[in-house]
Amino acid sequence: MTLRIGIDLGGTKIAAVALDRTGAVVASRRVPTPQDYGEILDALAGVVRGIEAELDARASVGIGTPGAGCPDTGIMRYAENTGLEGRPFLADICGRLERTVKVANDANCFALSEATDGAGAGAEVVLGVILGTGVGAGLVVHGRALAGVNGLAGEWGHSPLPWPGEGELDIAPCYCGRTGCTEMFLAGPAIAADHLRVTGRAASSAEVVKLARGGEPGARATLDRFLDRLARSLAPVVSLLDPGVIVFGGGVSKTAEIYAELPARMAPWIAFEAPRTRMLPSVHGDASGVRGAAWLWSPADWERGLPAAWRGSPAFAGT
Known part of the structure; x- marks a missing residue:
């Protein structure tokens, strides 16, 4: 065998x-x-x-x-x-x-698994994005995971949030010592912190999503900010790599609104018209x-x- x-x-x-x-x-x-x-x-x-x-x-x-x-x-x-x-x-x-x-x-x-026999199977370029307690990514091209010359290919979580809006540079610094890192906006704890900062009410990222689906305005606004930031953060990556599939994993990736809303939210930030990149949840999960x-x-x-x-x-x- x-x-x-x-x-x-x-x-x-x-x-x-x-x-x-x-x-x-x-x-x-x-x-x-x-x-x-x-x-x-x-x-x-x-x-x-x-x-x-x-x-x-x-x-x-x-x-x-x-x-x-x-x-x-x-x-x-x-x-x-x-x-x-x-x-x-x-x-x-x-x-x-x-x-x-x-x-x-x-x-x-994670990216290699999904590119081999998961959600990205058959795609030439697959970006695997992890949204959980932290944020990260892996890149697979022609079935091979790319490590890069420094061994850090795909370290997207510590790229700055693109096109920051009012107040988005005033959040607490990242543990890496810089401010404005994508992880500080998109990780599960970051969503909870954003909700508390804006509404004054404590809720986990999963609770925010549940409240938003129930029609709670503050939670829906928090979810909208998260989706907008996710779209902005991934748009330059799509323009640069043009992946066939972006596969999402991690606890936050279970948010169905990502797959329903992200393509339209990303389109205004993309350098070309009507991106064909598919955005899918992982097949193999954890x-x-x-x-x-x-x-x-x-x-x-x-x-x-x-x-x-x-x-x-x-x-x-x-x-």
Whole structure:
């Protein structure tokens, strides 16, 4: 059996699946994420070896992580919510598992999953947008997740909000130290903060949407501001990349108004007439990250043969 193991390494949990050649899940594991770096490596190795023992087969391994590894040094960056920050994670996990492992940003894994056999299947260019407690994006072109020369392709959440209106530059600064970052307008907590700031009433992003659908004027205004900001933030991306599909994931992506209203709201900000980009919810939902990590190993890798791939030098997905 040809197997791919995909692992989603998060701040609180490690989730893993094994996919067969058709993409069917044939095994899975879920364990808490340790805080100690060495224990994280041990936990990852234990998950891989447990799945391989269960299936009596050796598998390729792909891992999705927060942040990214520096292409020059391999040191992890922007992974502060895990024990990976500042560590040579790729080299260490390859050594621990005694094989080549592919590592990519978790947003890239999300995008790759949906481009492979999800909402973006068949599209030449797929942008995967995550709207949750944070904001991020991954880019897939011709079936390959793009990492970029700095390992940061798709870091859209820390781009400034385009065409800011009155008062939009006066919000609290982003945790990155800058002001005006897209994440500070579009993440779930940001929607709740915007609602509280304008109306004086506390409500989660999900509660805002529910109240808006019930006809509450203040909540509907908050939802309108969110949709307008989302349209403005994505319009330059569409003009630049011209993706066939934008796939949305994360808790905020469950807002149906995104798919019903966003295309029309985006049109005035697009450089060309009637953009044909489709905007769709993810097919695999919360499983997209772990499935995308498994798909970091392309069909071409399998055609060349896994033993040869294991003997290769460690490489980031997209290289």
